[in-house]
Amino acid sequence: xxxxxxxxxxxxxxxxxxxxxxxxxxxxxxxxxxxxxxxxxxxxxxxxxxxxxxxxxxxxxxxxxxxxxxxxxxxxxxxxxxxxxxxxxxxxxxxxxxxxxxxxxxxxxxxxxxxxxxxxxxxxxxxxxxxxxxxxxxxxxxxxxxxxxxxxxxxxxxxxxxxxxxxxxxxxxxxxxxxxxxxxxxxxxxxxxxxxxxxxxxxxxxxxxxxxxxxxxxxxxxxxxxxxxxxxxxxx
Amino acid sequence: xxxxxxxxxxxxxxxxxxxxxxxxxxxxxxxxxxxxxxxxxxxxxxxxxxxxxxxxxxxxxxxxxxxxxxxxxxxxxxxxxxxxxxxxxxxxxxxxxxxxxxxxxxxxxxxxxxxxxxxxxxxxxxxxxxxxxxxxxxxxxxxxxxxxxxxxxxxxxxxxxxxxxxxxxxxxxxxxxxxxxxxxxxxxxxxxxxxxxxxxxxxxxxxxxxxxxxxxxxxxxxxxxxxxxxxxxxxxxxxxxxxxxxxxxxxxxxxxxxxxxxxxxxxxxxxxxxxxxxxxxxxxxxxxxxxxxxxxxxxxxxxxxxxxxxxxxxxxxx
Numbered sequence: 019x020x021x022x023x024x025x026x027x028x029x030x031x032x033x034x035x036x037x038x039x040x041x042x043x044x045x046x047x048x049x050x051x052x053x054x055x056x057x058x059x060x061x062x063x064x065x066x067x068x069x070x071x072x073x074x075x076x077x078x079x080x081x082x083x084x085x086x087x088x089x090x091x092x093x094x095x096x097x098x099x100x101x102x103x104x105x106x107x108x109x110x111x112x113x114x115x116x117x118x119x120x121x122x123x124x125x126x127x128x129x130x131x132x133x134x135x136x137x138x139x140x141x142x143x144x145x146x147x148x149x150x151x152x153x154x155x156x157x158x159x160x161x162x163x164x165x166x167x168x169x170x171x172x173x174x175x176x177x178x179x180x181x182x183x184x185x186x187x188x189x190x191x192x193x194x195x196x197x198x199x200x201x202x203x204x205x206x207x208x209x210x211x212x213x214x215x216x217x218x219x220x221x222x223x224x225x226x227x228x229x230x231x232x233x234x235x236x237x238x239x240x241x242x243x244x245x246x247x248x249x250x251x252x253x254x
Numbered sequence: 255x256x257x258x259x260x261x262x263x264x265x266x267x268x269x270x271x272x273x274x275x276x277x278x279x280x281x282x283x284x285x286x287x288x289x290x291x292x293x294x295x296x297x298x299x300x301x302x303x304x305x306x307x308x309x310x311x312x313x314x315x316x317x318x319x320x321x322x323x324x325x326x327x328x329x330x331x332x333x334x335x336x337x338x339x340x341x342x343x344x345x346x347x348x349x350x351x352x353x354x355x356x357x358x359x360x361x362x363x364x365x366x367x368x369x370x371x372x373x374x375x376x377x378x379x380x381x382x383x384x385x386x387x388x389x390x391x392x393x394x395x396x397x398x399x400x401x402x403x404x405x406x407x408x409x410x411x412x413x414x415x416x417x418x419x420x421x422x423x424x425x426x427x428x429x430x431x432x433x434x435x436x437x438x439x440x441x442x443x444x445x446x447x448x449x450x451x452x453x454x455x456x457x458x459x460x461x462x463x464x465x466x467x468x469x470x471x472x473x474x475x476x477x478x479x480x481x482x483x484x485x486x487x488x489x490x491x492x493x494x495x496x497x498x499x500x501x502x503x504x505x506x507x508x509x510x511x512x513x514x515x516x517x518x519x520x521x522x523x524x525x526x527x528x529x530x531x532x533x534x535x536x537x538x539x540x541x542x543x544x545x546x547x548x549x550x551x552x553x554x555x556x557x558x559x560x561x562x563x564x565x566x567x568x569x570x571x572x
Contacts, residue, residue: 021365028356097350100319101411105369106342249336252320 019115022102026119029092030085039081039124043131046073050138066139066217070150070210073135075203078128078157079183086120086165087175094173097254109248113241117166125158145214153210160202160233163240170247198224205233270295271419271450272316277325279311286311288474289325294452298445300465300482301454308474309454310349313423316452317346329419342370345417349424349454351404355397359388359407362396366411382410387436401428409437413444420444422453426460438464493517494534495558498527498541502550509544513537528558 046069053061093099102112132154136147164182168175191201198204204224211218212226224232270293279287287308303309314320315327318334327334334340354362364379372378383392386406396404405428412420420441426434441464445451455461461468461482468485470478478485500506503525510529511519515536520528531537534557545552 021368025354025365029354096352097348098352098354100346100348101366102369103319103338104317104341104344104346105366106339106371107369108338250321252314 019107019111022112023115023119023122026089026116027122030088030119030123035084035088036123039084039127042077042081043127045077046070046131046135047138050135054138060141061139069135069139070207073128073132073150074154074157074206074210075188076183077131078154078206079161079179079187079203081128082120082124082158082161083165083176083179083183085124086117086162087169087179089116089120089166090169091173091175094170094254100253103248103253110241110245113166113244113248117162117241117244120162120166121159124162125155128154128158140217143217146217149210149213149217152213153206153208156209156233157202157206160205160236163237163244164202167240167244167247170244170251199228199232202236205229205236209233271330272452273326273328274312274316275326275328277312277315277322277327279308279315279320279323286474287315290471290474290476291325292469292476292479294450294469295467296445296448296450297467298441298451298453298465299467299469300461301452301469301471302458302461302465303454303456303471303477305456307456307471309456309471310423311474312471313421313452313454317344317421319346319348342415343418344421345412345415345419346421347405347408347412347423347425349427351401351408351428353396353399353404353408355395357396358393359383359396359399359403359410360392362407363392363411363414367414370415372415378414378416379410382414383407385413385440386410402430402433405429406433406437409440417449419450420452422451424455425453426455426457493530493532496529496531496534496537497554497556497558498529498552499525499554500527500545500550500552502548503527505548506545506550506552509548510541513540513544515540 049069049072050061053065090099093102103109129151132151133147136150140146140150165175165179168178168182172178186197187201187203191197191203207218208224208226208229211223212229272294274290274292274294277287277290278285290312301309301313311320315322316329316334318327318337318340321335329340329344332340334344357365360379360383363382364375367375367378367382380389383389386409388403388406388410391399391403391407396407399407405425409422409425412422422441426437429437441451441453453461453464465482467480468478468482469476470485498506498510503521507519507521507527510516510527513536515533516529516531518530520530522528529537541552541555544550
């Protein structure tokens with residue numbers, strides 16, 4: 019598995035992909051820094067919610083989409099996936115290192131963004147910063163699992179991912195109450211609340227038990243779906 | 255007897271190591287391979303057919319990369335699809351030349367060896383790279399390789415675990431004459447050690463120089479199979495059509511029809527002569543002599559059915 023993990027890290031660390039995702043993850047930090055420079059006093063709750071909402075609801079899914087969907091899409095388009103499938107290793111030993119590779123590239127960027135942005139918007143409140151960072155990393159893991167599966171299902175994973183993020187996570191989960199039970203964004207924010215109840219409040223929050231259970235369910239289901247797909251697909 | 259030990263019984267024996275039984279594959283309404291059955295024994299087997307005949311699809315089903323729509327493929331007596339343990343004994347080189355551009359050639363071969371559980375990996379890698387005569391370029395990124403070098407390094411990666419079966423799809427694409435010769439010798443010595451080599455090609459001469467047995471695939475069906483020389487003899491026996499344009503077609507046609515090498519002669523309304531012959535070699539010698547003797551100026555001579563498709567078509571219709 020180590021060889022596939024290393025290979026995936028190298029494949030996902032293309033210059034342009036990293037540059038674009040770094041620029042995206044820098045946005046919350048820039049907003050926090052500008053706010054601290056131009057306004058006196060602590061940031062209000064609306065600003066804090068807005069920045070964290072942007073990081074977790076938009077930037078994180080887009081960054082993970084750009085990275086995780088490429089874990090398989092690139093190999094399928096380059097026709098190099100057969101190098102891995104024509105070896106005597108079980109399919110899960112291809113899927114797991116690919117997923118870990120995607121998480122390893124995306125998580126440090128998102129975590130760093132959450133840490134630094136959290137420092138500015140929560141004025142050094144360690145618990146709030148920690149909860150934001152942990153929740154964001156949980157989100158990275160969940161989105162990576164879904165988008166890695168999307169990458170193996172279709173070469174149009176980016177299109178699928180964009181529709182999913184903006185239609186389901188951004189629009190529908192904000193309008194239709196029940197959707198939050200099937201929203202990765204809500205799982206992520208609910209994990210933040212489980213660590214710091216002072217900052218993350220709201221009627222539509224899931225309980226920590228439901229959030230952790232649902233997150234685990236998403237992880238297992240999409241891992242199994244990816245393994246099943248790799249077993250059944252015609253490898254180009 | 256465990257499956258593994260029974261599988262080992264195939265190597266170097268005359269038993270079939272690959273069995274394709276009534277295999278079909280269709281994509282929507284398009285039938286790519288239709289009810290094909292054959293067995294492959296140790297030695298070199300050529301999968302021959304024109305482009306688009308279904309060779310690659312068939313080879314992909316034998317490797318397990320593609321599923322069969324109907325029928326069964328077994329390798330060493332085991333179903334190959336979703337049977338990853340078999341890949342420690344199979345080496346596959348697809349027709350696609352894509353490689354990890356950023357990776358050094360040696361690292362690629364080493365990774366492929368490690369993924370297949372090769373012991374004493376460094377020696378195995380050196381041996382495989384030496385076999386393809388690419389030691390000098392082993393530490394260069396593969397993105398800097400020529401097409402032929404990429405093919406050779408891919409072959410090294412295919413050979414690194416010394417598979418019992420080698421499946422190669424159009425392996426000589428992009429190779430220069432020297433590399434082709436090297437490649438051919440390599441495959442011949444590999445097969446001589448009791449291993450099984452299956453290579454697909456649309457080039458008759460390529461298969462002729464390598465394969466003991468030929469499977470001829472045309473339009474997704476097995477058109478002929480067996481000893482290459484018998485198939486080649488059938489090919490030599492087929493009638494050829496040659497179009498001759500001259501300044502005096504009637505005189506030339508009258509003389510041509512008397513030649514032993516000529517079966518029939520027709521003069522088209524546009525004045526071109528179409529000669530049917532089963533002995534084109536003699537016709538090539540006799541036609542200029544005849545034209546010179548008759549003082550007829552021959553402007554153009556062209557084969558009408560020398561394409562590979564027509565050759566395969568002849569065998570199918572026979």
